[in-house]
Amino acid sequence: MxxxxxxxxxxxxxxxxxxxxxxxxxxxxxxxxxxxxxxxxxxxxxxxxxxxxxxxxxxxxxxxxxxxxxxxxxxxxxxxxxxxxxxxxxxxxxxxxxxxxxxxxxxxxxxxxxxxxxxRNGAPDVIWRLRDKGQTREALDAAGVAQPRSIPVRTLEEALAAADRIGYPAILKPRGLGASLGVVRVDDAVQLAEKFAFTAGAQGPDPDPLPFSTDQPVLVEELVTGEEISVDAVVRDGVVTPLFVGRKVVGYPPYAEETGHFVDGDDPLLTDPRLLDALQDTHTALGFRDGWTHSEFMLTTDGPRLIEVNGRLGGDMIPYLGVLATGIDPGLAAARAACGIAPATTPAHHRVAGIRFFYVDHDDTRIESVAFREDELPDAVEQVVAVARPGAVVSPPPKGTVWGRIAFAIATGDSVEACGAALDAAESALDVRGARDDREAPDAPDADRAGDEVHAHGH
Missing domain, CATH: 3.40.50.20 (Rossmann fold)
Structure with a gap:
């Protein structure tokens, strides 16, 4: 109303x-x-x-x-x-x-x-084909685009049968959530039975239900291995131009929390024929013709396999890393693409930019303060941000997937190694004080309830 x-x-x-x-x-x-x-x-x-x-x-x-x-x-x-x-x-x-x-x-x-x-980008059926990962799989299967095998299921019994067909290890994934929410690896039927409710019950930040036209909300997928990357690209009249490749850092197995990313302005994948073909074929199959996308691939020994496509700018500050690494402005490029104006896609420079997210060690930690000792930060650190505010109760993954992040640091350098070293220094300069929350952890020892230094790390 x-x-x-x-x-x-x-x-x-x-x-x-x-x-x-x-x-x-x-x-x-x-x-x-x-x-x-x-x-x-x-x-x-x-x-x-x-x-x-x-x-x-x-x-x-x-x-x-x-x-x-x-x-x-x-x-x-x-x-x-x-x-x-x-x-x-x-x-x-x-x-x-x-x-x-x-x-x-x-x-x-x-x-x-x-x-x-x-x-432009006014095709709800196309966007829903990206939002609903089950529809994504169907469209790419029909077009012959390389991707993991995937079976949509409704119940635990259906999931067990699907995993028997696909083989273990397998991945459980919600059809329509982002940020790796609800994604977990299972190595056998026992683990699948234990984790199915975790995936089936996963929810995003909004209470409104997703308007799925199916009662099969979970995907059981083949586990594919290799380096996981993301590609932020601008699409105009169906032509896909990749701008930034993000090399993912993933932690907290068997979950898939993205704990960091590196973007190299001179990444050879930006001109790799197999990746470029896979990227274009994916967008053509999905019917996405105008706008910005954030695609994720696994680089397997047999070539890139599409994990998912999101019809938006990448999260986790990846587009910001892109502008630091290349000088290409993602906000302007996305706005121009939305308006049918040719975006600027030529790099102004080439360097490496990286981000690392930090987490507490224990569930239900009530934050008292999060701060970086700025005098210990090297010049290569571009930005440090305390995300968790005093009074917030946070947990590491899986309970605190995405929303468990308490801080992050961004750095630049001439190489991934140099950038990583700067992020290491930022992690060493992070001070976190907090305590186990009495209301969330009534059985916690008294020593865990008193305000004290809390260990935090970026995994």
Whole structure:
């Protein structure tokens, strides 16, 4: 049920609209949600240089106001048709040139907005084919794109039968979640039985259920081994141009927590024929023609195998690492692609950039403080950020997958080794104080309850 909100004397059924009168002559980009300031502010900062930005959000913007020229407050940004109606009102006042969303849970809804306005990336069925990993597998199988074998299942019994067909070790994966939520390796039927509920019950950050057209929410997949990478690419008129290759650092087995990434501006994979062919064939098979994608591959001895494709900019600050490594601005490139403008894709320089995420050692740790001793940080460290705030209760994976991160550091260097050494120094300079949370861990020893130094690391 929509609400009525009044904003500066203007009453609008279902939405609060601001800022339309101050739009300039530059292209107007409609951005759906922003995400955490820590991880996404750099994108708005860049886009503002060439575009006016109208933001769709569920609350009145705060930090975003510095970068936007207008906003609409909606009850939810997960209802595509409702957002499309709101977008038509914005478009009637000032024509919208493009729609951009980098939030995995909202890219499908955002595609309805682009469709309603006749803009690029306005194909909800295509975006849903990416969001639903089961549909991704079906489309790529039909096109002959190399990928792990995959069987969708509903029950534990179906999962056990599927794993018998595929063989152990196997991977359990939710059909529609990102950030490796619910992903786990199982080595035999006993482990599968133990972990199936973990995968089947995995949830994203939003309470709204994903609109699956299937009652088979779990995928049982073949385990493929090798180096895992990600490719952030811009797509224009169906032509895929890779910009950044991220080399993943994965920890906390048998789970798949991404604990860091390295981006080399001169990575040979950017010109590797087999990877380029796999990347293009994947997008062609999925029907994705315009926008930005974040694809993940496993580099096996038989060549690259597609793990998944996300119709958005990469998370974990990977696009930011890309700009540090190459000088290519991901925010501007994505905004231009959304508006049908040729993006700049030529590197200005080549270096290595890396990020490492830090975690506490024990479940249910109540944070008192997180800080880096800045006098011990080498010049190669570009940025250190404390993510966990005082009072937060955090856990390492699997309980604290993604949201268990308490801090991160970003560094640059002439090589992965030099960059890694700088991140090691940042890890050594990290001070964390906290205690086991009494409410979460009532049986914890008294020594664990008192505020004290907490061990943290990047795995």
């Amino acid at each position: 929509r609400t009525v909100q009044t904003v500066q004397g203007q009453t609008v059924q279902g939405q609060a609209v601001q800022g339309q009168a101050v739009q300039g002559q530059r292209p107007l980009l409609l951005v759906v949600a922003t995400g955490m300031r820590t991880y996404r502010e750099y994108l708005l900062r860049s886009i503002r240089g060439e575009f006016d930005i109208h933001l769709f959000h569920v609350d009145e913007p705060t930090w975003e106001k510095e970068y936007i020229s207008g906003w609409t407050v909606l009850p939810t940004t997960l209802d595509g048709p409702a957002m499309a109606d709101a977008a038509r009102e914005v478009h009637a006042a000032t024509p919208v040139a493009g729609v951009l969303c980098w939030d995995e849970g909202r890219i499908h809804a955002a595609s309805y907005v682009a469709e309603a306005l006749g803009l």
